[in-house]
Amino acid sequence: MRKTSTQRVSELCLKTGYLLISGGAESYRIEDTIERIGKSLGHVVHCYVTVTAVFVEVDGQNSKFIKSTLGGTNLQMIDDINTLSRKLAEKTINPKVFTEEIEKIYQDKHTTDFPFYMKAIGAGFVSMAPMLLFTMPLYYFIYCFIVGTIGYGVSYYLAKLSNMPYADLFISGFIIALLSILLSHFGLVDQYHNIIIGAIMPLVPGVAITNAIRELVMRHALSSAVKLLDALLVASSIGFGIATALILF
Amino acid sequence: MIALLLNLVLSAASAIGFSLITNAPHRAAGIIGVTGGLSWTIFWVLKNWAHVNILFANFVGALTIGLLTYYLSRKFKLPENIIYIPCLVNLVPGGNAYRTILYMVQNKYIDSLEQAITTFLIASFLAVGLFSAQYLISLAKGVIYFRKIKR
Structure with a gap:
């Protein structure tokens, strides 16, 4: 299996962090999740999360950050991303599918919602x-x-x-x-x-x-x-x- | 006995209601109902039948939430956050917080301060209850771990 490039991994991690913050997860859980995703993609990822920004560094080469805003709660989103990352760690879905799913959620900024x-x-x-x-x-x-x-x-x-x-x-x-x-x-x-x-x-x-x-x-x-x-x-x-x-x- | 049943049902409904507001996943609704109902009923029995201090009753309620959440979230593979939040809403000292504002408006500053301190104490005892659950679990894990090493 080819390794995903550091550029792609850093973008993926940033988007995941952004979605988790807007869903209202705790920051230590976000850091944990992102580092796990990096591990299962075969990279060493360091991550630092405050409420208004996510900082990600991949393999000591590529570091980025994204701004986010406070507020908003969507527990469904946390559960979706959690399920996806667990599946990735268990290798039941491959990294490509995972990236597509995260991209999809990031584009819509929307999950199944109650009326x-x-x-x-x-x-x-x-x-x-x-x-x-x-x-x-x-x-x-x-x-x-x-x-x-x-x-x-x-x-x-x-x-x-x-x-x-x-x-x-x-x-x-x-x-x-x-x-x-x-x-x-x-x-x-x-x-x-x-x-x-x-x-x-x-x-x-x-x-x-x-x-x-x-x-x-x-x-x-x-x-x-x-x-x-x-x-x-x-x-x-x-x-x-x-x-x-x-x-x- | 009917009062107990009414408490169990209504507090479960309330926890599920808050899970609807925060858009929790569908499969978590039953788990949230069980945890919220049980923790509230334990709190209510301790407060109204055993007449213990309200702070201790809150502590035990939060401890119940913490222990049940640990077990259920591992069993059904849910993030702990999803179960914690709707269940704690029943135990939040809304009445005391409201009276703080009410007495402030009525120029009863001493009473207002009293209510504010009560609110703070109840909230911190809830936090202590949650933390104790985590601590007890990690302690138990440590004991099991060291026993394995000895053998």
Whole structure:
């Protein structure tokens, strides 16, 4: 079998790293995956990943880097690339097929996705979980489901309309608080605070916080700090949205 | 007993719901449901029936997630990340974080600070639980490794 050239390998590794970052993987896992891919293609690859860039060096000759942006979660993409690299390591697919598959994902920047209504229903279910903690009557669950679905839908469409970060979360936090206060105005619920707590659950930056903690434990302090700061900003923008509604009404 | 069943079902549904939002692969849905449901139920039983400290209950919940994730991700060949994230969402201290903001708005700064500290403590105990799971596993691996060498 002919060896793939260092040029090709470095490009392949960069693209894989970029896709994994945009899918929301932890940085130490990305480094591990890329070095494994290089190993199974017969090259020595060194790799360094921060949240906003990937640096790759192949065989001590060819070094490159690619810029990427923070944010975005797509666990399907992580799983796809993981499966591909595992197959490559087990030699069930040859390097050519692997390169083509990665190129395909990189061109589309898109994997199989759930339709919007499924995600909205999922958001509704997520909103119902905190009600279990407070042991609320059953009709609270239904209101929480509705408000959570609306809040998630608003943030989903606002994120599609504009690239400005944090603003969509501020607005959806505001709308969730507004709806909950309206519910209590009409006498449907007594404690609108619990409805708000449930409905903001789908917007909580769970991925960023979990990854940040795991990276901190693995001593990748740089990317961990960036992610933690981002998560804090996301959480406080939701909080200030709610606070605005609470002050106004 | 019915309350226990309701908790199990709803927390599993919630974990699967978050996995839909983050676009987890289809084949992981059942695994996420089992892990999320079990960890939440253990947390809930410890908190409401055994009346232990909420910090310890969170710790045990996170430990359960860590151990189950290690086993299931190896068995079904999934990245650990995919199982961790949706299951942890149930245990996130959203209520305390919300009350921090609420009291701040109502000019009750002392209460707000109290809630902020509680939020931080719960979050860090979740992290400690996850880390302990990893540590226990690596410790067990080390013990098995050295036993093999001796023989």
